[in-house]
Amino acid sequence: MKIIIIGDGKVGSTLANVLSKEDNDITIIDKNASVLNQTNDDLDVICIEGSGLNIKTLNEAKVQESDLVIAVTNQDEINMICCLYAKRMGAKYTIARIRDPEHSEEIKALMEELELNQIINPEYTAADHISRLVMWPTFSDIELFADNKVLLTKYRIDDSSPFIGKSLTDITDFDRANILVAAIERNYETIIPKGDFVFKKDDYLYIIGEVSSVNIFLQQRNKHNNKLTDVMIIGGGRISIYLAQILLKNKIKVKIIEQNPEKCINLNMLLPDAMIINGDGTDYDFLQSENMSSAGAFIALMGHDEANIIACLIAKKSGATKTIAKVTRIKGLNLIKDIGVDSIISPKLLTANHILRFARNLKVKEDPSINELYMMNENKMQALEFSVEHAYDFLNIPLKNLKIKKNVLIAVIVRNNKIIIPRGDDCVKLNDRIIIITSILNIVNLTEIF
Amino acid sequence: MNIKILVKILGFVLCFEAIFMLPSTAISYAAGQYDFLSFLLIFALMLAIGIPCSLLNVKRTKLYAKDGLTAVALSWILLCVAGCLPFYISGAIPSFIDSLFETISGFTTTGASILNDIESMPKGLLFWRSTTQWIGGMGVLVFALAVVPSITDSGINIMRAESPGPSTSKLVPRLRKTAIILYLIYTSLTILEVICLKIAGMSFYDAFLHAMSTAATGGFSNQNTSIGAYNSVAIEIIITVFMYLFGINFAIYFAVLTKNFRNAFKSVELRIYTAIMLAAYILITMNILNLYDGHILTALRYSSFQATSIMTTTGFSSTDFNIWPSFSKSIILLLMMIGASASSTGGGIKVIRIIIMFKSLGISFKKIFHPNIVKTVSIDEHAVDNNTIFNVLLFILLYIIVIIIATLLLSIENFDFMTTFSSVLTMIGNTGPGLEMVGPMSNYSIYSAFSKIVMSLCMLIGRLEILPILFLFIPNKRSYIK
Numbered sequence: 001m002k003i004i005i006i007g008d009g010k011v012g013s014t015l016a017n018v019l020s021k022e023d024n025d026i027t028i029i030d031k032n033a034s035v036l037n038q039t040n041d042d043l044d045v046i047c048i049e050g051s052g053l054n055i056k057t058l059n060e061a062k063v064q065e066s067d068l069v070i071a072v073t074n075q076d077e078i079n080m081i082c083c084l085y086a087k088r089m090g091a092k093y094t095i096a097r098i099r100d101p102e103h104s105e106e107i108k109a110l111m112e113e114l115e116l117n118q119i120i121n122p123e124y125t126a127a128d129h130i131s132r133l134v135m136w137p138t139f140s141d142i143e144l145f146a147d148n149k150v151l152l153t154k155y156r157i158d159d160s161s162p163f164i165g166k167s168l169t170d171i172t173d174f175d176r177a178n179i180l181v182a183a184i185e186r187n188y189e190t191i192i193p194k195g196d197f198v199f200k201k202d203d204y205l206y207i208i209g210e211v212s213s214v215n216i217f218l219q220q221r222n223k224h225n226n227k228l229t230d231v232m233i234i235g236g237g238r239i240s241i242y243l244a245q246i247l248l249k250n251k252i253k254v255k256i257i258e259q260n261p262e263k264c265i266n267l268n269m270l271l272p273d274a275m276i277i278n279g280d281g282t283d284y285d286f287l288q289s290e291n292m293s294s295a296g297a298f299i300a301l302m303g304h305d306e307a308n309i310i311a312c313l314i315a316k317k318s319g320a321t322k323t324i325a326k327v328t329r330i331k332g333l334n335l336i337k338d339i340g341v342d343s344i345i346s347p348k349l350l351t352a353n354h355i356l357r358f359a360r361n362l363k364v365k366e367d368p369s370i371n372e373l374y375m376m377n378e379n380k381m382q383a384l385e386f387s388v389e390h391a392y393d394f395l396n397i398p399l400k401n402l403k404i405k406k407n408v409l410i411a412v413i414v415r416n417n418k419i420i421i422p423r424g425d426d427c428v429k430l431n432d433r434i435i436i437i438t439s440i441l442n443i444v445n446l447t448e449i450f
Numbered sequence: 451m452n453i454k455i456l457v458k459i460l461g462f463v464l465c466f467e468a469i470f471m472l473p474s475t476a477i478s479y480a481a482g483q484y485d486f487l488s489f490l491l492i493f494a495l496m497l498a499i500g501i502p503c504s505l506l507n508v509k510r511t512k513l514y515a516k517d518g519l520t521a522v523a524l525s526w527i528l529l530c531v532a533g534c535l536p537f538y539i540s541g542a543i544p545s546f547i548d549s550l551f552e553t554i555s556g557f558t559t560t561g562a563s564i565l566n567d568i569e570s571m572p573k574g575l576l577f578w579r580s581t582t583q584w585i586g587g588m589g590v591l592v593f594a595l596a597v598v599p600s601i602t603d604s605g606i607n608i609m610r611a612e613s614p615g616p617s618t619s620k621l622v623p624r625l626r627k628t629a630i631i632l633y634l635i636y637t638s639l640t641i642l643e644v645i646c647l648k649i650a651g652m653s654f655y656d657a658f659l660h661a662m663s664t665a666a667t668g669g670f671s672n673q674n675t676s677i678g679a680y681n682s683v684a685i686e687i688i689i690t691v692f693m694y695l696f697g698i699n700f701a702i703y704f705a706v707l708t709k710n711f712r713n714a715f716k717s718v719e720l721r722i723y724t725a726i727m728l729a730a731y732i733l734i735t736m737n738i739l740n741l742y743d744g745h746i747l748t749a750l751r752y753s754s755f756q757a758t759s760i761m762t763t764t765g766f767s768s769t770d771f772n773i774w775p776s777f778s779k780s781i782i783l784l785l786m787m788i789g790a791s792a793s794s795t796g797g798g799i800k801v802i803r804i805i806i807m808f809k810s811l812g813i814s815f816k817k818i819f820h821p822n823i824v825k826t827v828s829i830d831e832h833a834v835d836n837n838t839i840f841n842v843l844l845f846i847l848l849y850i851i852v853i854i855i856a857t858l859l860l861s862i863e864n865f866d867f868m869t870t871f872s873s874v875l876t877m878i879g880n881t882g883p884g885l886e887m888v889g890p891m892s893n894y895s896i897y898s899a900f901s902k903i904v905m906s907l908c909m910l911i912g913r914l915e916i917l918p919i920l921f922l923f924i925p926n927k928r929s930y931i932k
Contacts, residue, residue, distance in 0.1 A: 002623075025623040033835055041515070041606060046623040049832075 001025070001362065002066045004091070006052035006082050007073035008035045010328060011097065011122060011348045013043075015070060018352055018375075019359060020045050022442040027061045052082040055089075064090035068359060072097045072120075084114050093117040093362060095355060099124070099238060118358050122351040126326070127242030129350055133324060133343050134228055134247060134297050139218065141343060143374040144211075145385045145435050146414045151211045152182070152374065152383055152435075155218065157203045169195040177217040179209030180421045182411045182437040183381055190381045192409050192437065206376065208383075208411050208435065210419040228252060228296030228322075234281030234311050235302035236260075236267045239326065239347065243299070244274050257281045257290065282311050284318075293319040300325045312341045349375065360444050370444065371433065381439050383411070386446050388432045394450060400424030407439045408449045454508045456521055459601055461503025462594050463525045467532055468496040470585055471578065474536075477655075478574025485572040488540035496532055511603045516921060518607030523918035525591055526910060530554045533582055542575050547899045554906045556582030558913035559795060561669025561765040561882035564895040564902070568674050573655065576672045580662040586913065587666025587696075587795035588636050589613060596629035605629075611918050615792025616803055616842050621704045635703045636795075640665040643692045650684040664692045667796040669765030669882040676890065678768045683751060686768050690758045697723065697762035697790035699802075718830055723791050723801045730757040730781055737778045753778075761785040763797040765882020767890035779885055783872065786879045797880030797912050799849055806834060806842045848916050852878060852908065859904045863897060873897075877908035 001024045005012050008030035016039065020026045026045040029052050030036050036047040050057030052071060063069065069086040071079035076098045083094035095118040103110060107119055132142050141154040157163055163171060174181055184191045185204040191197070199205075207214060231247060233240050236258035244254045254274040258264050264278045279286045281302060292298060298315040300308035305327045312323040324343040327336060336344055357373040372385040388395070394402055399410060399422055413420040414433040420426060428434055436449060443449060475489040513521065534553035537543040543552060548564050555562045556579050565571065571579075585593070589612040595605045602608065605625045610618045620628045640661050647657035656672065663670045673679035677689060698720060705714035714720075734753035735746065742748040755768045760782050771782060789798010809827045816823050827834040856874040863870070865887055872884035873894070883890040897905070911919045 020623075025627075027623055041604070044603075044605070044623070044625050046620050 001068060001359065002062070003027070003068045003070065003359065004029065004061050004063060004066045004086070006030075006069065006071045006079070007097075008032070008039055008047070009072065009074060011072045011351050012070075013039055014348050014352045015072070015355055016043055016045050018356055022356075022360075024359070027066075029057060029061055053078060053085070055085065058082075058085060058089060066091045068093045068095070068362060070095045070355060076100050076103060080110070080114055080116075083116055087115045095120060095358065097122065097351075118355075120351055120354055122347040123238035124242045125350045125354060126239045126345055126347040127246060130239070130243050130299060130324060130345055131246040131250070133322075134231055134252065134299075135250065136215070143372075143383065145372050145374075145383070145412070146419070146433050149211060149417070150208065150412050150414065150419060150435060151214045152206060152208045153214060153218075154185075155205045155207055155221075157199055157201055157205065159201060161199075161201070161221075163199045164201055166199060167195065168193050168197045168199075173217070174207070177209070178213045178421055179207050179217055180411055182206045182208045182383070182409060183376065185376075190376065190439065192407060192439070206437070208437075209421060230255065230295055231297040231299060232257065232290070232292055232295040232315075234298075234300045234308070235326075236263050236276070237301055237303065239301050241267070241270055243301075244271050248273050252296075255290070255295070257287075282307050282314070284314050287311075287314060288318065295320060297322040297324060299323075302326075305329055309336055309339075309341060313339065316340045316342075372435075376437075381437065382441060382443075383435060383437050384443065385433060385435045388428060388430055388434060388446065391430060392446060395429055396427050398425050398427050403450060405440065405449055408443075409437045410449075411435045411437050452508075452510055452513065452517060454506060455511060455513065455602060456517075456524065457503050458506045458508050459521050459591070459594070460525060460528055461500045461506065462598060462601060463529055463590055464496045464500030464532060465504055466590055466593060466597075467529060467585070468493050468500060470581055471496070471536075474574045474578035474581055477577050478572060481573040483572035483574060485536060485540040485542060485574050488536050489574060489578075492532070492535045492539065495535075511601070513602050513604040513607050515607050515610075518604065519611045519918040519921045522591060522608060522611040522914060523910075523922050526557065526914060526918075529585075529590055530557050530910075533557060533578075536575060536578055540572070540575065542571055545899075547902050548895075551894070551902045551906050552579070553582060554909050555882075556580075556668065556670060557586035558880050558909040559583050559586050559666040559668040559763070559797065560877060560880045560909045560912075561663065562876065562888075562905075562909075563670070563893050565893060566895055568672060571672075576670075577655070577659060579670050580659045580668070580672075583666040583668030583670055584640070584662035585666075587668065588632060592629050592632060595625060596633055599626035599629075611914065613793055614797070614913075614915055615699075615800060616806065616845070617838055618793070619701070621701060631704060632700055635700055635707075636665060639692070639695060639703075643688070646688045646692075647685065650688055651682060652680070652685065660689065661692075663766070664689055664764060665696055665795065667693065667696050667762045667764040667790065667794070667880075669759070671766060676767045677755070678770075686751065686755050689766060690755050693758045693762045693764045693766070694727070696764075697758075697794050697796045699791040699793045701793055713830075716830065718805060719791050719802045722805055726785075726788065726801070727757060727761055730761065730785055734774075734778045734781055738774050741774070756782070757785060760881060761788065761796075761798075762790045762794075763879050763881040765876070767883060770889060770891045772885060772889035772891065783875060783885070786872075786875045786881050789879055799846060799879075802829070803842045803845060805829065806839060807846060810839050810843070845916065848920075849878070852911055852916065856904055856908050860897075860901050863901055865896075873905065874908060877905045878912040880909060880912045 003019055003024050004027045005016055006029045008028050016026050016028055020043050028039060028045055028047045029050060031051055033049050036049055040047045048057060048061050063086050069091040071082040073079055079096040083096045087094050094116055096116050097120050099121045111119055139153040143152045181193055183206040184193050230253035233256045236256050240256055247254050256267060256274055257277050257279055259280055261278050264276050267276045292315050298320040300311040302308050308325040312325045316323050322342050324345060325341045326345045353375050360370050370384055371387060374383040410422055412435040413422050471493055475493060478486040478489050530553050534549040537549035537552060538546050543549045551564055591608050591612045621631055622628055643661040643664060644657045647660060648654060659672055702714050702717055702720055731754045734757055735749045738753060739749050752769045756771050759766045787799055788804055789800050790796025792800045792802045806827060813825050827839055853874050857871055860870045860873060868885050869887040873888050876882060876884040887896060888894055
């Protein structure tokens with residue numbers, strides 16, 4: 001596919017990176033030559049210096065021949081106009097990042113007027129993601145599949161775990177709970193485990209299964225499993241506003257700490273039900289006086305990664321049960337988890353997932369069968385949900401008789417709302433939904449896994 | 451430095467070289483001459499070393515800018531050392547240094563020879579000599595990127611180091627497709643020239659040989675007196691046109707192919723390149739008119755062929771320009787320095803660098819009168835950033851420094867100054883013939899082994915545009931910053 005990305009910022013370059021690895025022809029437009037030089041060195045893409053609002057630049061990028069135009073500059077209005085121009089010039093699909101809460105009311109109207117195919121709002125996506133983490137406090141990483149019935153999450157093996165030193169076949173707990181260990185993350189590598197895989201301390205298990213089964217499994221192994229009633233949010237940016245709105249709707253108490261007094265007033269107007277406190281979110285004594293250790297979850301959403309990580313570490317040391325930090329610079333996410341932050345949120349990675357799903361579906365437009373896509377462990381693995389809508393020739397054959405590619409695992413079959421963790425004798429049938437875990441990154445069609 | 455990936459790249463280079471050697475081997479077999487066995491031996495040897503190396507399993511495929519430079523420099527040196535073996539082992543050129551000089555002259559598309567009697571060489575070896583030029587013209591690593599893009603994630607760093615010009619840009623988003631397009635244009639133009647030359651009366655063998663030399667702007671011929679041996683106006687015109695075509699930036703062909711004519715013909719580099727060449731035709735024609743008894747057309751025939759040949763750094767000759775007046779010789783030296791366009795197969799400083807240099811000089815002068823003037827150098831309506839300008843000026847400075855040092859080293863031979871100086875210019879510009887004792891009708895066998903090594907280095911420095919070779923001589927690349 002020919003894809004044009006306008007805006008070579010954090011989201012733009014992440015998208016370019018992932019999309020170019022999937023065999024798309026990427027053109028990036030940005031005004032800043034030095035950023036483009038860096039991108040040109042790192043990725044196999046073509047870079048054009050100029051403004052996305054300039055018809056000449058768009059012509060140079062051959063917008064008229066493009067399949068997809070993604071506008072992710074830092075200004076909503078520019079993104080909208082870029083997409084409008086692109087559409088008029090003949091681009092097939094357009095996606096614009098529109099993130100100002102002011103526009104959120106008129107999103108539907110905007111999409112129609114500007115003929116946008118998709119709007120992305122990274123802050124809202126991030127807030128949505130965090131709210132799930134808060135509402136299911138035992139999980140550190142959550143992705144839902146099959147209309148929120150199947151859950152993929154991460155589980156860390158700590159010192160006291162009974163699994164250490166045992167192999168996968170020795171442990172019956174998973175079978176009994178009807179869940180599957182889909183992948184293991186060890187030393188930043190992700191492996192699809194075989195029966196003889198032996199667990200070690202600090203392995204992260206990706207477990208997948210029905211929401212309730214996974215929940216019960218984790219609750220049995222976790223000390224703190226009460227439903228959260230209150231959270232503390234540090235930083236009063238866009239994500240915080242969206243997040244507070246979602247949480248308040250779900251009857252969870254919200255305390256927001258923001259350093260800028262004017263912003264605090266603004267927050268108070270927007271979120272009358274939340275408690276807004278003016279102060280420094282990295283000040284230990286101040287946080288203590290605000291009782292951070294008793295908060296159900298401690299969420300750091302300030303502008304600086306470092307500040308967020310420090311704040312979470314402080315909270316963790318003083319006894320907070322669950323800490324979540326926003327980290328924008330993607331590299332080294334795993335390192336941060338090692339030092340004790342429970343969950344990491346990366347808005348740009350979430351956004352990239354979102355757009356990637358859209359782009360993948362465009363590729364198989366005649367057969368848009370990918371329902372969900374989730375990138376695991378810094379884009380090294382993916383979980384994909386497919387609907388089986390055609391009479392493929394692999395249907396109704398027991399899985400043990402099929403030759404499935406290496407590094408592909410059929411993790412879950414959903415049939416008539418029933419969740420099946422498949423064994424060798426199970427088979428895929430028409431109208432099933434299946435979830436596969438794979439390290440082959442450009443699968444767009446079910447036939448590609450055989 | 452990632453040693454493993456370097457070995458893998460070098461392995462691929464050997465394999466490709468072996469494949470390119472096949473046609474020469476076949477010709478040698480058909481001609482039944484004594485060089486066949488040595489071809490076969492070296493072919494087997496290259497594959498025996500190349501295949502295991504290229505199959506190496508490399509996990510980390512990232513190459514940084516300086517690694518790219520090293521990879522390119524080492525690849526080229528390996529290419530030349532392996533490529534010279536057929537000459538040496540078959541005994542056609544008894545001295546190893548001479549064989550190496552001849553091969554480096556081939557791969558760098560210089561076309562300078564140490565052979566006194568070219569016509570007595572076996573047919574296969576002569577064909578191999580021209581093949582080396584064809585490979586060197588577009589670059590073997592660009593070829594590797596087209597065929598096996600999976601070697602490295604950072605192909606752009608390799609392409610930058612190998613293809614000439616101040617800023618290498620891709621034609622299409624994918625590096626691999628860019629490399630394929632470049633080779634397609636290159637191959638089709640070469641085949642077109644073969645057909646034209648065949649129609650003009652050359653044999654197929656001669657046509658192929660000369661087409662490959664022209665395409666690379668190399669200049670190896672299988673005749674002792676180069677193109678002059680055919681004494682045919684048609685052949686001279688065909689070769690002149692194709693030399694001109696191969697001296698044009700290949701991005702322009704791509705623009706024409708994608709029907710972007712406006713951009714193609716507006717290119718300032720194309721215009722200046724053509725203008726300099728036409729000016730040289732006129733000046734030389736007027737200057738040499740007396741030599742040809744006032745026949746304007748005869749004078750134009752020789753002046754246009756020689757001027758095109760020198761400016762595109764090909765180095766064919768249809769007449770002995772050593773007997774021309776000094777003014778014409780000076781123009782020839784000047785053309786040698788300017789060279790062809792960026793991203794073409796030609797050498798020299800490159801027209802675009804000259805344009806950028808003069809434009810930034812102009813702005814510097816304006817700044818003397820209007821100290822606060824704000825003006826940027828722009829090429830084809832795109833601003834050239836200061837970093838590029840700096841690199842262009844640095845390149846020209848380095849070019850001059852290399853010329854000075856090489857001239858000093860060659861003058862140990864105690865030949866006259868014109869011979870020494872023109873040898874250096876022609877080597878670093880990848881042109882071929884020089885003036886006086888190394889003129890178009892003579893060769894470089896007069897030089898000692900030491901001088902030949904100096905000249906070989908000059909050729910490599912000229913073809914790879916200084917930095918890759920220079921980096922090999924900086925002892926510890928990791929710590930050179932301090």
